[in-house]
Amino acid sequence: MSTVAGSPLPYWRLSGFYFAYFALLGGVAPFLSLYFESLGFSPARIGELVAIPMLMRCIAPNLWGWLGDATGQRLLIVRVGALLTALCFAGIFWRQDYWWLAAIMALHSFFWHAVLPQFEAITLAHLGSQSARYSQLRLWGSVGFILTVVLLGLLLQRAGMAVYPMAMFGIMLLIAVCSSLVPQPPRQPASAAVAGDGFLRRLRQPGVPAFFVAVALMQLSHGPYYTFLSIHLEALGYGRGLIGLLWALGVLAEIVLFMFMHRLLAWISLRQLLVVSFALAALRWLLLGTLAEEMLVLLFAQLLHAATFGAFHVASIHLVQQRFGERYQGQGQALYATLAGIGGALGALCSGYAWAGMGPTLTFAAAALAAFVGMLLLLLRLHDQSSKGAG
Structure with a gap:
């Protein structure tokens, strides 16, 4: 087992937490709206209930x-x-009335969104100088996500949506156990306070504001993908079983990248990795x-x-660690989560309006433009602080 500063790295305990945390996300993303639909809510009400956790991600x-x-x-x-x-x-x-469920969505997500940014800082502290191994831990989150999508889907198909809340509650308890x-x-070592240093000073470092704007743009560009990909593919004649496998393929690609990311970070800079992921x-x-x-094109897409989520996320986590240091790590990771949440919420909202008015081709073109603008921001404003991302 590898050691950090003389202490063994608790690889499986850290990995177990990521597994459980993203297993919950794997239960929420595909199935939450279906559960609300099974309760008889209208599409407008379902959209409002699903949007509440996104709002909490912008605040908490x-x-x-x-x-x-x-x-x-x-x-x-x-x-x-x-x-x-x-x-x-x-x-x-x-x-299960509307206003009660709205309160439940707000309260539980307020605490849920408190967890991950702080845990990212804990993981990086455990890794110490081995921070390039972060992706080897984070890949278990992707494993948890994909297993939940598959197994919970089978469970709901057999037992019906009535068991959904109990399944989600069980995963939440697992997260609590793993955290313990x-x-x-x-x-x-406690770093001495430096006159003039502070979170806002770190935030104003050259390129850092541009990076956070780019984070929001990347998540905004994912709006049509997360909101309408299944509908888009179904309209093109793909079956629901195949659509599910295509979703799984994307997560599997992400897992493979996480397995080799520590080697990639040894010879490519964070700025280069981010620019490539946006392109x-x-x-x-x-x-x-x-x-x-075209099936081959779809498989490639x-x-x-692996790049648009996996490489982007790992590079972002490392860049926040690099630019904010230990003292302001929690706030830096939290701001990253917040800007990602704002971009994701705007992406879902804008793609909803664009899909009906402009159609799939122009909606995805607008998403591509958002990613391209983010790439230009990074090229023009962000500069490498060190030569390699693994530093």
Whole structure:
């Protein structure tokens, strides 16, 4: 087992948390709206209920990030946040009227979105100088996501949507258990406060504001993909079983990339990795909008998920670590989560309006334009702080 600063790296405990956390996301993304539909809600009400957690993602991470940096108690925040996520969600077993469910969505997601940015900082603290191995831990989140999509789909097909809340509650309890097994990271030497230094000063470093704008643009560009890909492919004549496999292919490509990312980071800079991921995102959306009826093109476009999510996310996590340091790591990761949430919410909203008015081709073209603008921002404004991403 590898060691960090003389302490063994708790690989499986860290990986187990990522597995459980993204298993929950694998239950939410494909099935939450179906559950609300089974309760008889209209499409408008379903959209509102699904949007509430996105709104919380724009609010919660910064509050918890500030608290984590101010107190240093990031692991306690993760454990309490995971437990309160489950406890708040448990209210769904009592009532299922609209306003009660809206409150449940707001409360449980407020604590759920507190968890991941703080855990990212904990993971990087455990890794220390081995931060390039982050992707080897994070890949288990993708494994959890894809297993949940497959197994929960089979369960709901056999038992019906009535079992959905219990399945989600069980995964939330698993997250809480996994968080309790993670040890405190090695204590870093306390860095002396530097006059004039602070979170806002770090945020104003050259290229950092452009990076965060690019983060929002990348997530905005994913709006048509996450919201309408299945509908788009079904309209082109693909069966639902094949569509599910195509979704899974994208996540599998992401997992493979995570397995080799530590080697990639040894010879390519974070800026280069980000620029390439944005360029491939623009290409991917153009292909999906114009040539998705060609199976080989569609397979290639799904394999590009390794770049548009996997490479982008890993490079972003490392860049935030690099630019904000240990002292402001929690707030930096929280801001990254917040900008991603804002971009994702705007992407879903804008693609909904564009899809009906402009159609799939122009909607995906607009998404490609958003990714291209993000690439230009990074090319013009972001500069490498060190020669390699693994530094």
